[in-house]
Amino acid sequence: MTATTSRPSPEELAAVARRARWRIIETVTSSKAGHIGGPLSATDLLVALYFAELDIDPADPKKTDRDRFILSKGHSAIGLYSVLALRGYFPEEELATFDHGDSRLQGHPDMLLTPGVDASTGSLGQGLAFGAGIALGAKKLGRDFHTWVMVGDGEIEEGMVWETVLSAPRFGLDNLTLIIDLNGLQQYGWPAGPDDRFDRSEPVGHVDLERVFTGFGWNALSIDGHDFDAILGAFDRVTDDRGVSGRPTVIIANTRKGRGISFTEGTYKWHNGVATDEQLDLARTELLGTTEDAR
Amino acid sequence: MKAQRVVWGETLAELAASDDRVVVLDGDLATSTRSDLVATAVPDAFVQVGIAEQNMVGMAVGLSTLGYRPWLSTFGVFLTNRALDQIRMLVSQTRAPVRVAAAYSGLLNGSAGKTHQDIEDFAIMRAMPYMTVLAPADEFEAEAVFRWAAEFDGPLYVRVARDPVAPVFDESYAFEPGTPRLLTEGGDVTIVSTGVQTSRTAEAVRLLAERGVSATHVHLPTLKPLDVDAFLGLVGDASLVVTVEEHSRIGGLGGLVSEILAERGGPRLVRVGLEDRWSESAPNDFLLDKYGLSPERVADAVAQQLAAV
Numbered sequence: 001m002t003a004t005t006s007r008p009s010p011e012e013l014a015a016v017a018r019r020a021r022w023r024i025i026e027t028v029t030s031s032k033a034g035h036i037g038g039p040l041s042a043t044d045l046l047v048a049l050y051f052a053e054l055d056i057d058p059a060d061p062k063k064t065d066r067d068r069f070i071l072s073k074g075h076s077a078i079g080l081y082s083v084l085a086l087r088g089y090f091p092e093e094e095l096a097t098f099d100h101g102d103s104r105l106q107g108h109p110d111m112l113l114t115p116g117v118d119a120s121t122g123s124l125g126q127g128l129a130f131g132a133g134i135a136l137g138a139k140k141l142g143r144d145f146h147t148w149v150m151v152g153d154g155e156i157e158e159g160m161v162w163e164t165v166l167s168a169p170r171f172g173l174d175n176l177t178l179i180i181d182l183n184g185l186q187q188y189g190w191p192a193g194p195d196d197r198f199d200r201s202e203p204v205g206h207v208d209l210e211r212v213f214t215g216f217g218w219n220a221l222s223i224d225g226h227d228f229d230a231i232l233g234a235f236d237r238v239t240d241d242r243g244v245s246g247r248p249t250v251i252i253a254n255t256r257k258g259r260g261i262s263f264t265e266g267t268y269k270w271h272n273g274v275a276t277d278e279q280l281d282l283a284r285t286e287l288l289g290t291t292e293d294a295r
Numbered sequence: 296m297k298a299q300r301v302v303w304g305e306t307l308a309e310l311a312a313s314d315d316r317v318v319v320l321d322g323d324l325a326t327s328t329r330s331d332l333v334a335t336a337v338p339d340a341f342v343q344v345g346i347a348e349q350n351m352v353g354m355a356v357g358l359s360t361l362g363y364r365p366w367l368s369t370f371g372v373f374l375t376n377r378a379l380d381q382i383r384m385l386v387s388q389t390r391a392p393v394r395v396a397a398a399y400s401g402l403l404n405g406s407a408g409k410t411h412q413d414i415e416d417f418a419i420m421r422a423m424p425y426m427t428v429l430a431p432a433d434e435f436e437a438e439a440v441f442r443w444a445a446e447f448d449g450p451l452y453v454r455v456a457r458d459p460v461a462p463v464f465d466e467s468y469a470f471e472p473g474t475p476r477l478l479t480e481g482g483d484v485t486i487v488s489t490g491v492q493t494s495r496t497a498e499a500v501r502l503l504a505e506r507g508v509s510a511t512h513v514h515l516p517t518l519k520p521l522d523v524d525a526f527l528g529l530v531g532d533a534s535l536v537v538t539v540e541e542h543s544r545i546g547g548l549g550g551l552v553s554e555i556l557a558e559r560g561g562p563r564l565v566r567v568g569l570e571d572r573w574s575e576s577a578p579n580d581f582l583l584d585k586y587g588l589s590p591e592r593v594a595d596a597v598a599q600q601l602a603a604v
Contacts, residue, residue, distance in 0.1 A: 123383075126384055131357060133355060143361075163347035
């Protein structure tokens with residue numbers, strides 16, 4: 001784990017996140033395929049992980065005792081790729097190949113192709129078990145790295161997630177942390193209210209997740225998933241608990257789908273989509289403060 | 296005679312004792328699959344995942360990324376069917392060295408009936424890219440296959456039968472992946488079988504000999520990958536080929552041989568296997584007879600086809 005003293009400041013992380021968000025919408029728009037809302041809700045969490053938390057080395061992506069990160073919500077791949085590029089795993093220019101033929105940057109993460117990707121995902125609900133296996137293996141081998149898994153709130157409708165939620169505490173996996181990107185919207189979901197922008201909300205809004213996870217034997221924290229102080233504070237609590245409680249931890253991160261761009265934030269309609277030239281200009285201005293080419 | 300599941304438990308316990316990479320994940324059926332032999336002998340190599348097969352596959356792949364060579368142990372049907380997407384996504388697509396050990400394979404499942412019979416596994420696993428598909432005939436071949444599989448660096452599916460069968464081989468058996476095995480040579484018909492159905496088919500070949508029918512009997516312990524040229528060499532100029540398997544006629548050994556012979560312009564083919572229907576719970580002998588897989592019924596089917604030529 002990176003020592004707290006060497007962490008970038010929240011302001012520095014926010015700047016990285018703005019650039020990552022720009023890469024997300026720019027890449028999806030140029031590739032004319034991919035997801036927008038989920039990657040944008042997860043961006044701050046991903047930036048905090050890759051720039052302030054994970055013990056990793058972009059020059060040695062397979063370093064033996066690196067911390068692992070599994071993006072179980074694999075359709076947010078472009079969010080992960082943007083952060084990996086900014087972190088130095090591959091050139092930012094390579095993002096332009098996203099979803100093209102022969103690209104290392106597949107529509108869903110492929111651990112055999114992309115430097116820095118620890119798990120192939122895309123069929124929802126499978127990443128937590130993968131992470132639990134890594135965490136169990138680390139325990140058995142006596143190795144001291146941490147495994148992080150991110151799921152979406154819609155994703156936890158999948159039954160397999162709960163098989164692992166039930167078993168992970170039994171294995172004492174306090175080296176495993178689940179982050180729920182609780183952005184409140186899924187691709188279409190259920191009707192919930194009169195407001196056109198928020199009218200299909202709350203995939204699991206009827207569930208008290210903290211209580212459910214605590215009941216299953218996990219440590220549970222709820223935070224604002226766009227507040228870097230809160231995110232880093234939660235990561236610190238995970239670190240402090242290593243070898244103490246024997247419990248895995250869930251960080252329930254309250255986020256906003258499409259976060260950071262005015263026309264994508266808060267609407268299920270930007271689960272995926274391609275921006276017009278005018279929308280792209282607006283996003284560039286909002287994120288980078290300029291309409292100049294950001295390359 | 297020793298059941299393949301017992302051979303599996305004993306062999307894995309032995310392998311685990313000498314190889315730290317071996318880990319066996321159980322779906323709470325250890326006393327049935329006999330992975331309890333591993334749990335008792337080498338507790339550190341045994342992971343109880345519980346009745347959660349999808350989680351079991353995911354955890355196995357996670358373990359494999361740290362150098363482990365995990366074996367999945369539960370009834371075949373709960374792997375090939377219930378955890379199919381997990382095997383597809385996490386094992387096949389990542390080419391992980393995970394061994395899918397399908398205990399209680401095929402039709403004969405201790406009277407558990409159609410819910411627990413896996414008669415589609417060959418069709419499913421054969422279509423899975425990178426998946427090696429194995430079905431040993433008896434206790435000797437099973438042990439050789441398990442020992443070979445322990446060193447194999449990729450995804451692998453192996454059928455493990457619940458009940459003992461008459462041995463086809465002996466202690467001298469040496470497994471060669473992909474290679475068909477010639478068991479008998481004869482001029483009237485070529486019979487191809489796989490898995491423990493080979494033992495019953497060998498008996499059918501003896502019954503046919505008593506009726507004056509001489510058969511070439513070829514056993515395929517590896518359905519994929521298969522040395523097709525070697526297989527065609529054994530088929531030779533046979534005018535009738537009969538496949539026999541404890542599996543649906545659709546997509547399994549019969550499907551495999553159909554594909555090969557159709558591409559090469561082959562002889563007439565008859566597929567003996569389970570009809571496109573569900574079976575039932577009953578003793579083994581009842582099921583084998585009713586569903587056409589007992590030695591007598593196989594011999595009858597072959598004789599009938601020869602008479603029709």
